[in-house]
Amino acid sequence: MSYALECIAVFLAAYLVNIFYITVFYHRGLAHRSVRLKPRVRKFVIWTGNWVTAIDPKAWVCMHRMHHQLADTLLDPHSPVQSGLWKLMLVQLRSYERTLVCLMKGRAPYVAAVRDLDFPVNWLNRKGLWFLPYTLHAVIGLVIGTASGAWLLAPAYWLGIMSHPVQAWMVNALGHRFGYVNFENGDNSKNNTWVALLVMGEGYQNNHHHQPQSPKFSVKWWELDLGYFLCLVAEAAGLIEIKGRLRLTTQG
Numbered sequence: 344m345s346y347a348l349e350c351i352a353v354f355l356a357a358y359l360v361n362i363f364y365i366t367v368f369y370h371r372g373l374a375h376r377s378v379r380l381k382p383r384v385r386k387f388v389i390w391t392g393n394w395v396t397a398i399d400p401k402a403w404v405c406m407h408r409m410h411h412q413l414a415d416t417l418l419d420p421h422s423p424v425q426s427g428l429w430k431l432m433l434v435q436l437r438s439y440e441r442t443l444v445c446l447m448k449g450r451a452p453y454v455a456a457v458r459d460l461d462f463p464v465n466w467l468n469r470k471g472l473w474f475l476p477y478t479l480h481a482v483i484g485l486v487i488g489t490a491s492g493a494w495l496l497a498p499a500y501w502l503g504i505m506s507h508p509v510q511a512w513m514v515n516a517l518g519h520r521f522g523y524v525n526f527e528n529g530d531n532s533k534n535n536t537w538v539a540l541l542v543m544g545e546g547y548q549n550n551h552h553h554q555p556q557s558p559k560f561s562v563k564w565w566e567l568d569l570g571y572f573l574c575l576v577a578e579a580a581g582l583i584e585i586k587g588r589l590r591l592t593t594q595g
């Protein structure tokens with residue numbers, strides 16, 4: 344394999360691991376419970392999630408549920424309608440930090456949003472060690488680069504595994520700004536085909552806001568929710584159980 348292809352393969356593999364955690368475990372599993380994580384898998388995700396993705400599972404779920412409740416209003420933790428497209432990168436980071444702090448301080452609306460989650464904010468964040476996952480993955484990248492003698496594999500790995508802020512920006516900004524709608528949800532959610540392809544179905548924000556409890560975000564025959572495919576793989580591997588198998592129907 345050529346050097347460039349090796350870098351792309353390593354980036355994609357690391358990107359896939361991150362997105363698997365976020366879309367299958369955090370989003371469809373912990374946040375909406377449209378897939379049920381097997382008890383041992385759930386424990387493993389709670390234990391490893393922050394290390395793998397650099398994102399706290401409890402804070403992610405809290406912020407995401409608030410986004411659903413308050414989509415595109417002034418109180419939405421991340422809406423391009425309120426902040427504009429580019430500033431949203433900073434807004435989503437600040438909202439995440441505020442969510443962590445408010446959860447740790449026991450602020451009522453934040454705690455209430457995740458009352459069903461029987462685990463605390465990860466100790467990395469409680470101890471102010473949020474940067475350790477970034478460091479760990481830099482070390483792993485350097486080991487891969489050193490062992491293979493292909494140094495560019497190090498940044499390829501690191502950028503892939505630590506890609507959540509960029510994935511999130513694509514979904515939160517573009518998925519609430521550009522695209523078509525299947526449903527009138529009363530918010531600015533759109534179905535963005537490119538984002539859906541790049542972020543495993545998460546770009547179908549309009550479908551998802553219409554029926555958040557559906558494990559499948561695609562509705563029309565030509566819409567492709569690769570995240571649902573990941574769920575099917577995870578179910579076949581005995582990691583999760585897909586609940587309901589709801590099929591969305593379009594209006595009209």
Ligand SMILES: [Zn+2]
Pocket residue numbers: 410414519532548552
């Ligand atoms: Zn949304």
Ligand SMILES: [Zn+2]
Pocket residue numbers: 370374375407411551555
């Ligand atoms: Zn959601």
